[in-house]
Amino acid sequence: MNAAPADQIRLLDVQALDVRLTQLAHKRNNLPELAELTTLEADLTQLRDLLVAAQTEESDTAREQTKAEQDVDQVRQRAARDQKRLDSGAVTSPKDLESLQRELASLAKRQGALEDIVLEVMERREAAQERATELSGRVEAVQAKADDVTARRDAACAEIDAEAETVTKERELTVADIPADLMKLYGRLRERHGGIGAARLYQRRCEGCRLELDITELNDIRAAAADTVMRCENCSRILVRTPDSGL
Numbered sequence: 220m221n222a223a224p225a226d227q228i229r230l231l232d233v234q235a236l237d238v239r240l241t242q243l244a245h246k247r248n249n250l251p252e253l254a255e256l257t258t259l260e261a262d263l264t265q266l267r268d269l270l271v272a273a274q275t276e277e278s279d280t281a282r283e284q285t286k287a288e289q290d291v292d293q294v295r296q297r298a299a300r301d302q303k304r305l306d307s308g309a310v311t312s313p314k315d316l317e318s319l320q321r322e323l324a325s326l327a328k329r330q331g332a333l334e335d336i337v338l339e340v341m342e343r344r345e346a347a348q349e350r351a352t353e354l355s356g357r358v359e360a361v362q363a364k365a366d367d368v369t370a371r372r373d374a375a376c377a378e379i380d381a382e383a384e385t386v387t388k389e390r391e392l393t394v395a396d397i398p399a400d401l402m403k404l405y406g407r408l409r410e411r412h413g414g415i416g417a418a419r420l421y422q423r424r425c426e427g428c429r430l431e432l433d434i435t436e437l438n439d440i441r442a443a444a445a446d447t448v449m450r451c452e453n454c455s456r457i458l459v460r461t462p463d464s465g466l
Contacts, residue, residue, distance in 0.1 A: 220448040222401045227448065227459045229397055230405055230417045236390040241414050243383045252372035259365040266358045273351040280344035287340055291333045298326040401448065408456055417457040420449075420464040428454035441466050 301323050305316070394402060409416030418427030423437060430453045432440070440449055440460065449458040460466065 220400065220404060221444070221446045222398055222448050224445050224460070226397050226401060227417075227457070228461065229393055230401065230457065231419055231459050232393050233390060233397065233402075233405070234409075234415065234417045236386055236393065237409065237414065239386050240383060240390070243379050243386070247376060247379045247383075250372055250375050252368050252375060255368050256365060256372065259361055259368060262361050263358065263365065266354055266361060270351060270354040270358055273347050273354055277344060277347035277351055280340055280347055284337060284340045284344055287333060287337045291330060291337060294326055294330045294333060298323060298330065301326065404448070405457060412454060412456055415456060417459055418451065418454075420458050420460050420466075422463065423465040425451040425453060425456070425458055427451060427456040427458075430454075437466065440464075 301319055305319055305323070405416040412427070415427050418425050420440070424431045428451060432452070436452050443449060449460065450456065451458045
């Protein structure tokens with residue numbers, strides 16, 4: 220393949236721009252904010268699950284407390300009715316009096332047991348409320364931190380994207396004057412060799428594979444016409460000659 224020396228030199232400019240675009244893409248995909256956000260989002264998920272559990276427990280114990288208080292109230296009302304009967308003197312039979320007194324004693328015992336249950340449920344509800352309040356505060360704090368990291372990530376991405384857009388436009392202008400067949404070869408080699416399709420021959424060394432050319436290769440390059448597109452014998456990349464090639 221033949222191409223004007225100037226076009227081959229411009230190929231090095233394209234290569235430099237492509238390297239920069241690769242660097243920018245790598246930088247964008249590996250921003251420290253991304254790893255930080257991943258950690259924060261995992262923390263938020265865990266905290267929100269714990270918060271939901273605490274809120275569910277608080278809701279469940281609230282219903283349990285209401286039910287227990289209703290049971291106490293029912294027993295209290297029944298005891299009040301029996302006490303009213305006893306105080307009214309309407310019950311005169313000794314047997315009925317004894318039965319009524321036993322029932323009042325049983326109701327008192329039952330009421331005491333139910334009131335203990337109410338207290339125990341209230342304690343569990345208060346503990347759940349405290350956990351929910353504490354977890355809610357932690358969620359808000361982590362969310363605020365995540366929002367800050369997100370803002371920093373977005374700002375960094377915007378800066379990188381702006382530079383990438385500038386480099387892309389510069390590449391388009393540079394590529395416009397390079398023959399299509401040369402660009403096609405460059406693109407194929409670049410895909411095959413880790414993003415580097417063209418390299419400068421500098422001081423008898425290929426800057427693509429960093430190996431020095433032997434005397435036979437150098438003699439072949441010296442003998443080749445200026446517009447001949449040379450390839451490195453070691454890495455197969457396009458080898459671009461410059462005044463610093465050491466020929």
